[in-house]
Amino acid sequence: MRLSNYFLPILKENPSEASIASHRLMLRAGMIRQLTSGIYNWLPLGLKVLNNISAIVRDNMDKAGCLEVLMPCIQPVELWQESGRFDGYGKEMLRMKDRHDREMLFGPTNEEVITDIFRNNITSYKELPKTLYQIQWKFRDEIRPRFGVMRGREFYMKDAYSFDLDEESAVSSYNRMFRAYFNTFKQMGLNTIAVKADSGPIGGDLSQEFHVITDTGESAIFYDKKFDELSASGHLDFETMQSLYAAAEEKHDPTNCPVPADRLMAKRGIEVGQVFYLGTKYSEPLKAYVNNNKGERVLAVMGCYGIGVSRLIGAIIEANHDDRGIIWPESIAPFKVSLINLKMGDVLCETIAESFYQSLQNAEISVLYDNSTESAGSKFATHDLIGSVWQVVIGPKSAANNMVELKHRLRGEKLELTPESALNKIIGK
Amino acid sequence: MRLSNYFLPILKENPSEASIASHRLMLRAGMIRQLTSGIYNWLPLGLKVLNNISAIVRDNMDKAGCLEVLMPCIQPVELWQESGRFDGYGKEMLRMKDRHDREMLFGPTNEEVITDIFRNNITSYKELPKTLYQIQWKFRDEIRPRFGVMRGREFYMKDAYSFDLDEESAVSSYNRMFRAYFNTFKQMGLNTIAVKADSGPIGGDLSQEFHVITDTGESAIFYDKKFDELSASGHLDFETMQSLYAAAEEKHDPTNCPVPADRLMAKRGIEVGQVFYLGTKYSEPLKAYVNNNKGERVLAVMGCYGIGVSRLIGAIIEANHDDRGIIWPESIAPFKVSLINLKMGDVLCETIAESFYQSLQNAEISVLYDNSTESAGSKFATHDLIGSVWQVVIGPKSAANNMVELKHRLRGEKLELTPESALNKIIGK
Numbered sequence: 072m073r074l075s076n077y078f079l080p081i082l083k084e085n086p087s088e089a090s091i092a093s094h095r096l097m098l099r100a101g102m103i104r105q106l107t108s109g110i111y112n113w114l115p116l117g118l119k120v121l122n123n124i125s126a127i128v129r130d131n132m133d134k135a136g137c138l139e140v141l142m143p144c145i146q147p148v149e150l151w152q153e154s155g156r157f158d159g160y161g162k163e164m165l166r167m168k169d170r171h172d173r174e175m176l177f178g179p180t181n182e183e184v185i186t187d188i189f190r191n192n193i194t195s196y197k198e199l200p201k202t203l204y205q206i207q208w209k210f211r212d213e214i215r216p217r218f219g220v221m222r223g224r225e226f227y228m229k230d231a232y233s234f235d236l237d238e239e240s241a242v243s244s245y246n247r248m249f250r251a252y253f254n255t256f257k258q259m260g261l262n263t264i265a266v267k268a269d270s271g272p273i274g275g276d277l278s279q280e281f282h283v284i285t286d287t288g289e290s291a292i293f294y295d296k297k298f299d300e301l302s303a304s305g306h307l308d309f310e311t312m313q314s315l316y317a318a319a320e321e322k323h324d325p326t327n328c329p330v331p332a333d334r335l336m337a338k339r340g341i342e343v344g345q346v347f348y349l350g351t352k353y354s355e356p357l358k359a360y361v362n363n364n365k366g367e368r369v370l371a372v373m374g375c376y377g378i379g380v381s382r383l384i385g386a387i388i389e390a391n392h393d394d395r396g397i398i399w400p401e402s403i404a405p406f407k408v409s410l411i412n413l414k415m416g417d418v419l420c421e422t423i424a425e426s427f428y429q430s431l432q433n434a435e436i437s438v439l440y441d442n443s444t445e446s447a448g449s450k451f452a453t454h455d456l457i458g459s460v461w462q463v464v465i466g467p468k469s470a471a472n473n474m475v476e477l478k479h480r481l482r483g484e485k486l487e488l489t490p491e492s493a494l495n496k497i498i499g500k
Numbered sequence: 501m502r503l504s505n506y507f508l509p510i511l512k513e514n515p516s517e518a519s520i521a522s523h524r525l526m527l528r529a530g531m532i533r534q535l536t537s538g539i540y541n542w543l544p545l546g547l548k549v550l551n552n553i554s555a556i557v558r559d560n561m562d563k564a565g566c567l568e569v570l571m572p573c574i575q576p577v578e579l580w581q582e583s584g585r586f587d588g589y590g591k592e593m594l595r596m597k598d599r600h601d602r603e604m605l606f607g608p609t610n611e612e613v614i615t616d617i618f619r620n621n622i623t624s625y626k627e628l629p630k631t632l633y634q635i636q637w638k639f640r641d642e643i644r645p646r647f648g649v650m651r652g653r654e655f656y657m658k659d660a661y662s663f664d665l666d667e668e669s670a671v672s673s674y675n676r677m678f679r680a681y682f683n684t685f686k687q688m689g690l691n692t693i694a695v696k697a698d699s700g701p702i703g704g705d706l707s708q709e710f711h712v713i714t715d716t717g718e719s720a721i722f723y724d725k726k727f728d729e730l731s732a733s734g735h736l737d738f739e740t741m742q743s744l745y746a747a748a749e750e751k752h753d754p755t756n757c758p759v760p761a762d763r764l765m766a767k768r769g770i771e772v773g774q775v776f777y778l779g780t781k782y783s784e785p786l787k788a789y790v791n792n793n794k795g796e797r798v799l800a801v802m803g804c805y806g807i808g809v810s811r812l813i814g815a816i817i818e819a820n821h822d823d824r825g826i827i828w829p830e831s832i833a834p835f836k837v838s839l840i841n842l843k844m845g846d847v848l849c850e851t852i853a854e855s856f857y858q859s860l861q862n863a864e865i866s867v868l869y870d871n872s873t874e875s876a877g878s879k880f881a882t883h884d885l886i887g888s889v890w891q892v893v894i895g896p897k898s899a900a901n902n903m904v905e906l907k908h909r910l911r912g913e914k915l916e917l918t919p920e921s922a923l924n925k926i927i928g929k
Contacts, residue, residue, distance in 0.1 A: 076565060076567075078569075078622075078627075078630060078632065080622070104620065106572055107604075110575075110576075112569065112571050112613065114617075115569060136505060138505075138507050140542060142541050143539045145653075146536075146539075147536040165574070165596060169641050170591040170592075173536075177573070177574070188541055192509035192530075203507065208572070212599045224574075
């Protein structure tokens with residue numbers, strides 16, 4: 072993409088409404104713009120990131136054998152009355168009436184609708200287990216939306232629902248999803264910790280939350296120091312994670328904690344995912360039965376599993392930035408390369424830049440080619456801000472020797488290389 | 501995908517609520533399920549088609565130089581009051597109040613929001629022209645939702661908006677988008693006709709609708725017979741399409757028609773897209789100015805361009821089906837191949853089927869492997885219904901000779917071939 076054709080409204084000043092780094096940087100980098108309280112427009116750079124994250128989530132769900140569906144935003148209230156949640160959900164639910172005066176709502180979550188799909192279409196144990204998921208916009212009318220997309224009202228979420236014949240199989244679905252979450256976050260370059268959690272308005276018997284540890288996290292979490300040790304050395308696997316102590320504040324009892332005080336970490340985390348074992352909490356009121364292999368009607372045993380896709384962007388930036396801007400993990404970066412021509416109009420610079428641009432496109436590497444006439448300083452500030460993995464800088468001096476400067480945004484290292492060597496380094500040859 | 505792992509709730513009977521073929525077939529093939537009047541759940545097969553269509557739309561928008569953004573479903577009313585459309589929009593607009601009693605709405609279209617984005621972020625002629633688009637769910641509270649996804653209430657739509665410095669450039673944006681539409685529908689295997697149309701509540705001076713001609717179309721359209729002649733011979737190009745007479749009913753004056761009666765066609769069409777030249781209809785009330793190269797503030801000149809993505813599925817099926825089911829155009833098909841094993845449990849059949857399944861996956865060809873124990877008749881009925889481009893049938897008789905049967909869903913031709921030859925034919929070697 073050539074910058075001259077792109078839409079990247081960079082803000083040079085820090086917007087006053089943003090109190091945390093991710094919110095500030097998403098506004099400054101032209102990723103989002105607030106439409107109204109807690110509701111955001113996604114501009115091209117932000118949408119690219121949202122799509123990259125969705126793709127990783129989708130890929131891991133598909134690999135775990137889940138099937139993608141899509142449920143509508145607007146739901147009828149009757150299913151919520153059937154499950155017993157309608158009256159209790161409170162003001163977080165956005166309610167409305169249609170032209171025929173029927174009560175409707177903008178789905179804050181989808182247990183009712185998915186269970187309705189299940190009961191109307193699946194009748195036999197032969198069709199189980201099944202895990203259905205969607206990535207869809209949801210609405211929760213937060214009393215105080217804040218921190219940009221981290222606590223917005225309209226937000227993008229992956230929600231999955233497992234249906235099994237019995238508890239044992241349901242627990243194994245739960246563990247399969249837990250493992251998929253572990254892999255999903257890892258692929259995004261995030262260190263997460265899974266803590267025991269309250270199940271809240273979703274309900275159910277067992278629940279764990281995945282947290283990214285940062286000082287700006289909204290939740291207090293407590294865990295065994297071994298997590299950090301294993302995580303730092305890259306030895307944290309799924310089984311260990313499940314065996315170590317980790318709890319959200321409401322589940323942590325300081326007077327009765329199995330971890331000795333000198334090994335207990337107290338940190339703040341951003342919740343990016345949650346898994347629930349639901350049992351028959353929804354299948355019972357909604358009468359979601361299947362026939363087992365003896366011809367008996369039994370209630371489906373369920374689990375549900377959420378990932379906050381839009382919120383993840385905030386969490387990733389909180390964990391990956393410096394004073395100058397965002398530092399995208401490679402799997403998430405909207406552009407892998409910022410190609411910066413310092414002297415537009417200079418024939419040699421333009422020739423090298425155009426040829427490099429073409430080579431990157433041929434190699435299917437996403438690139439933003441800065442062909443503006445801004446000053447070098449302004450260009451460096453822009454590209455440090457938007458956080459491409461690599462910056463390729465072309466200026467008249469190095470161009471005269473057929474060289475470019477290659478800079479790695481995270482490691483900060485700068486190398487003077489021929490265009491061919493720079494390209495090979497980016498490709499990873 | 502193995503059928504045993506998939507979620508494909510086929511209906512053997514025609515559902516009574518469906519009066520047209522596309523609605524009937526989408527329900528029967530397990531693509532969609534109604535949640536409530538005019539609001540649908542998308543099951544895995546339907547979602548795949550929706551994604552395939554979206555990908556073609558997106559690809560053509562990107563090629564036309566448009567930039568993708570994403571605007572939220574829920575909008576504040578203030579922008580609509582500013583544009584003057586709020587009071588006039590009527591009951592088709594789904595309105596609600598949030599917890600702080602602020603009036604909100606579920607966007608039926610996005611001229612206000614995109615113009616707001618524009619005016620807040622683009623100030624100079626140097627940044628023009630710009631065309632921004634999104635593919636997003638919209639809501640129009642139709643008084644009588646019908647025909648399944650063809651006239652639903654919550655629907656998926658691509659909406660694009662062009663911003664130019666002057667009329668001449670805006671007309672060229674309009675023509676560029678018209679051309680992109682022409683290519684988009686062609687790539688979906690659809691013959692469309694562009695008719696002059698009323699601009700309706702969107703407003704503006706010039707508008708054309710793209711129609712798929714079918715007897716079940718909701719609109720009456722009139723056009724020069726030459727369209728059909730050129731279309732049938734594959735000679736219909738963009739320039740010719742723009743030069744020939746074609747009008748929607750409300751724009752057609754029989755007493756003053758330039759086409760002689762013997763060349764005038766009167767048909768029914770399904771509207772799948774519409775392009776509008778808006779001029780300053782929105783930029784003026786919303787004060788969307790840019791500075792021109794003389795430093796003067798001038799109003800942006802706009803156009804807007806819609807494609808009904810979910811509705812397109814209905815239109816494509818209306819144009820591509822027979823008594824037995826759907827016949828997907830190759831670019832849209834959820835599965836290119838149905839691999840049908842007639843005798844599960846038979847070692848030879850399973851070996852050939854598994855190996856064929858693997859080869860298709862290696863070649864990245866989408867395949868549904870029917871590994872069920874249903875009867876041959878039931879399997880054929882299912883796969884004719886869901887309309888994969890090819891059916892590969894493996895039965896004990898042909899398997900004994902290391903042969904498979906290859907059937908083309910559209911052409912009906914059946915060939916007995918070695919697995920290798922069948923694969924090559926599918927790949928197009």
